[in-house]
Amino acid sequence: MSQLEGRRPDASSSELPVPPLAPLVDTHCHLGDRRFDEDRARVIERARLAGVIHVVIVADSAGESLRVRELARELDLSATAGVHPHVASTWNADTAAAIEAALADPCVVAVGETGLDYHYEHSPRADQKRAFEAQLALAAKHRKPVVVHSRDADQDMSAMLRGLGPGNPRIILHSFSSGPAVFETGLEIDAYFSFSGMITFKSWKRQDFIANCPPSRLLLETDAPYLAPVPFRGRRNEPAFLVETAKEVARILGVDPGTIAQRSTANAVECFGSRLTYQKGENR
Ligand SMILES: [Zn+2]
Numbered sequence: 001m002s003q004l005e006g007r008r009p010d011a012s013s014s015e016l017p018v019p020p021l022a023p024l025v026d027t028h029c030h031l032g033d034r035r036f037d038e039d040r041a042r043v044i045e046r047a048r049l050a051g052v053i054h055v056v057i058v059a060d061s062a063g064e065s066l067r068v069r070e071l072a073r074e075l076d077l078s079a080t081a082g083v084h085p086h087v088a089s090t091w092n093a094d095t096a097a098a099i100e101a102a103l104a105d106p107c108v109v110a111v112g113e114t115g116l117d118y119h120y121e122h123s124p125r126a127d128q129k130r131a132f133e134a135q136l137a138l139a140a141k142h143r144k145p146v147v148v149h150s151r152d153a154d155q156d157m158s159a160m161l162r163g164l165g166p167g168n169p170r171i172i173l174h175s176f177s178s179g180p181a182v183f184e185t186g187l188e189i190d191a192y193f194s195f196s197g198m199i200t201f202k203s204w205k206r207q208d209f210i211a212n213c214p215p216s217r218l219l220l221e222t223d224a225p226y227l228a229p230v231p232f233r234g235r236r237n238e239p240a241f242l243v244e245t246a247k248e249v250a251r252i253l254g255v256d257p258g259t260i261a262q263r264s265t266a267n268a269v270e271c272f273g274s275r276l277t278y279q280k281g282e283n284r
Helices: 040-050 062-075 085-090 093-103 125-142 154-162 180-188 207-212 239-253 257-272
Strands: 024-029 052-057 078-081 108-117 146-151 171-173 192-195 218-220
Touching (some): 052 239, 062 093, 062 108, 078 093, 085 108, 093 125, 108 154, 154 180, 171 180, 218 239, 218 257, 239 257
Parallel strands (some): 024 052, 052 078, 146 171, 171 192, 192 218
16 A cells, blocks of 8 residues: 555545545535435545535435434434425424424524425425425524425515515525526525536536626535536436536636635535534544
8 A cells, every 4th residue: 555545544545536625515415315325434435535524414304304313413414304395295283393393403404405396296386385385484483594496486486485574594595407587586585506516517508697696605515316417427426526516616607616615615604504614533
């Protein structure tokens, strides 16, 4: 073993798929997904080596909210609690109580993911709106931000977000891929825009959204295991690949990738709280 390899006792350098870029925060990752069951520890180690200092593990149902909270505790990461629009029909007094109980835990840093998905419409639109509204109210009550999923629902999403008054929670428009109406609304309500690997796809034509996103509202996410950025497209996504998305934002804005890493991480800490600055093993 060479001297250089000897400095990395946890993993060989060949395991790192990308050159590191630090500090990064993956603000949206489904690390509880069963596709990570086999090698979750190695995925986290690769993330750390790539410069990802923290991961927000996102829930999509009441059951998953419990699971990701345990995972976040175990791994010194953070979690969300919420019910995805796909399963909005499961929203009732019991699920509401489960989400609310999770929100009392300091490792649960946000509500979500919630919102509207009219593309698949797995739950009726009325149920989606009801569950979204209820989760916005819970977030306001617990003073935590809301991770919002929006697909093919621009008109209703804009209307619901515009309806938020003062004292309402901070909004994170996750894996932003909506149209101009939601973008404009997001600007008006001071929402965070979280960009995923989708911006590296050839089909992504909205570089203007990245250029016009206020620097203080820019976040980065993988949405892993989904949406792996180029050159990993088609593979299982993982937090280490966030480097590619940061590099693409930097390319579009004509700035150094390190600037984007610093800025998006500072924004993530501002949005989700100082828990995100804690880095496991940072003092060893
Ligand atoms: Zn997601």
